[in-house]
Amino acid sequence: MSKLSKNMTAxxxxxxxxxxxxxxxxxxxxxxxxxxxxxxxxxxxxNLGVDPRKANQMIRGxxxxxxxxxxxxxxxVLCTPDKEAEAKEAGADYVGLDEYIEKIKGGWTxxxxxxxxxxxxxxxxxxxxxxxxxxxxxxxxxxTVTMAVGxxxxxxxxxxxxxxxxxxxxxxxxxGKASFTPEQIYDNAKVVMSAILKLKPQTxxxxxxKSAAICTTMSPGIKLDVKAFSAE
Numbered sequence: 284m285s286k287l288s289k290n291m292t293a294x295x296x297x298x299x300x301x302x303x304x305x306x307x308x309x310x311x312x313x314x315x316x317x318x319x320x321x322x323x324x325x326x327x328x329x330n331l332g333v334d335p336r337k338a339n340q341m342i343r344g345x346x347x348x349x350x351x352x353x354x355x356x357x358x359x360v361l362c363t364p365d366k367e368a369e370a371k372e373a374g375a376d377y378v379g380l381d382e383y384i385e386k387i388k389g390g391w392t393x394x395x396x397x398x399x400x401x402x403x404x405x406x407x408x409x410x411x412x413x414x415x416x417x418x419x420x421x422x423x424x425x426x427t428v429t430m431a432v433g434x435x436x437x438x439x440x441x442x443x444x445x446x447x448x449x450x451x452x453x454x455x456x457x458x459g460k461a462s463f464t465p466e467q468i469y470d471n472a473k474v475v476m477s478a479i480l481k482l483k484p485q486t487x488x489x490x491x492x493k494s495a496a497i498c499t500t501m502s503p504g505i506k507l508d509v510k511a512f513s514a515e
Contacts, residue, residue, distance in 0.1 A: 290318035291318075291501075291503075293316075293318075294315075294316035294317075294318065294502055294503050295503050297312065297315055297316050298312065298316060298503050298505055300506070302506065303506045303507060303508040303509070303510075304505055304506060304507060304508060305507075305508055305511060306469060306472060306473065306476075306497075306507060306508075306511070306512075307465070307469055309497050309505045309507055310465040310466075310468040310469040310472065310497070311465040312505055313325065313461070313465070313468060313497060313498070313499060313502070313505060314461070314465055316499075316502045316503060316505075317461045317499045317502050318501075318502075319461070319499070319500060319501055319502075322353070322460050322461055322462045323460070323461040323499040323500035323501065323502070324353075324354075324457045324459070324460060324461070324499065324500050325457065325458050325459040325460060325461060325463065325468055325471075325472075325497065325498075325499050326455065326456065326457050326458070326497070326498055326499065326500070327454075327455075327456055327457075327458050327472055327475055327476070327495070327496075327497055328453065328454070328455050328495065328496045328497070328498070328504070329453065329454045329476070329479055329492060329494075329495045330452060330453050330492075330493045330494040330495065331448055331452045331453070331454065331479075331491060331492060331493060332452065332487070332489050332490045332491055332492075332493050333448060333452050333484065333487060333491070334452070335448050335449070335450055335452060336450075339484050339486060340484050340487065341447075341448065342447070342448040342454065342479065342482050342484075343424060343425075343445065343446070343447040343448070343482075344445065344446055344478045344479065344481075344482055345424075345425050345426060345443065345444070345445045345446075345478075346443070346444060346446075346474050346475055346478045347438060347441060347442055347443045347444075347474075348442035348443075348444060348458060348459065348471040348474060348475075349442070349467075349470045349471060349474060350442070350459060350463060350467040350470060350471055351441060351442035351459075352442050352444060352457065352458075352459060352460075353459045353460030353462065353463060354460070356395045356396060356439055356440055357376045357377075357393065357394045357395045357396075358374070358375045358376050358377070358394065358395070358396050358397075358398060358436055358439055358440065359375070359376065359377040359378075359383060359394040359396070359397045359398070360375040360377070360378045360379075360397075360398045360399065360432050360436065361379070361380050361383060361384070361397060361398070361399040361400075361403050361406075361407055361421075362378070362380060362399060362400045362403060362432055363380065363400065363402060363403065366400055366430075366432050367379070369432055369433040370398075370432045370433065370436060372433065373432070373433035373434070373435075373436035373437050373440075374436055374437065374440050375398075375432075375436045376394070377394065380403060380406065381406075384406055384407070384409070384410055387410045387413055387414070388410060388413070392413065392414070392417055392419060394419065396419070396427065396439050397414065397419050397420070397421050397427065398421060398427045398428075398429070398432055398435045398436060398439070399421045399427070399428055400428070400429070400430055400432060401423075401428055401429075401430065404421070404428060407420075407421060422445075425445040426438065426443070444456065444457075444458075444475075446475065446478075446479070454479060456475065458471040458472055458475055459471045461499045461500075468497075472497060476495070476512050479492070480492065480512060492509045492512060493509070494506065494507075494509060495507040495509050495512070
């Protein structure tokens with residue numbers, strides 16, 4: 284068994300593993316237990332009592348974080364020439380079609396979000412096996428397949444994220460950076476948790492939000508008081 288570092292030992296000493304913390308308190312504590320030299324990501328984890336194999340229990344949503352993600356989001360827009368100017372003016376990092384499809388076929392995926400117009404989905408579908416596993420496949424449900432490419436680019440750059448439950452019933456998503464203030468982390472986490480709760484399937488029997496936690500990269504997890512969320 285590997286020995287814990289001094290920083291991790293100190294962090295663990297500050298977190299009561301038997302306690303469920305209120306969100307505001309947890310966000311403040313998060314700042315005290317983060318010791319990385321880089322600006323760590325803040326991550327929110329929600330364990331849901333759903334069966335993702337059932338179509339009506341596949342939880343997926345989109346939110347715009349009030350304080351953004353804290354990172355530069357690289358956006359590729361795949362579109363026809365008539366939409367290129369709109370995409371570039373909105374701040375897209377890469378704009379084009381055939382040349383980028385060929386680059387992706389060759390292994391290039393150095394982007395965070397891909398947006399495309401409906402008319403090019405047939406071509407994008409060809410590289411779906413590459414994009415899908417990386418979470419880059421455009422999807423109308425997340426607003427990344429649209430004619431309004433300019434608006435879509437601006438929303439992503441402003442902090443729009445999508446989240447999806449995995450096959451184990453867990454949502455794990457980044458909601459900001461450790462350099463954010465506790466208040467900023469709280470605001471972002473609150474928006475995501477509220478969105479998750481609103482997606483509760485009407486036909487679900489039993490507990491929907493089973494547990495939740497917040498942490499930063501390489502920090503201990505802080506358990507959240509799920510009853511407080513459910514009561515809101």
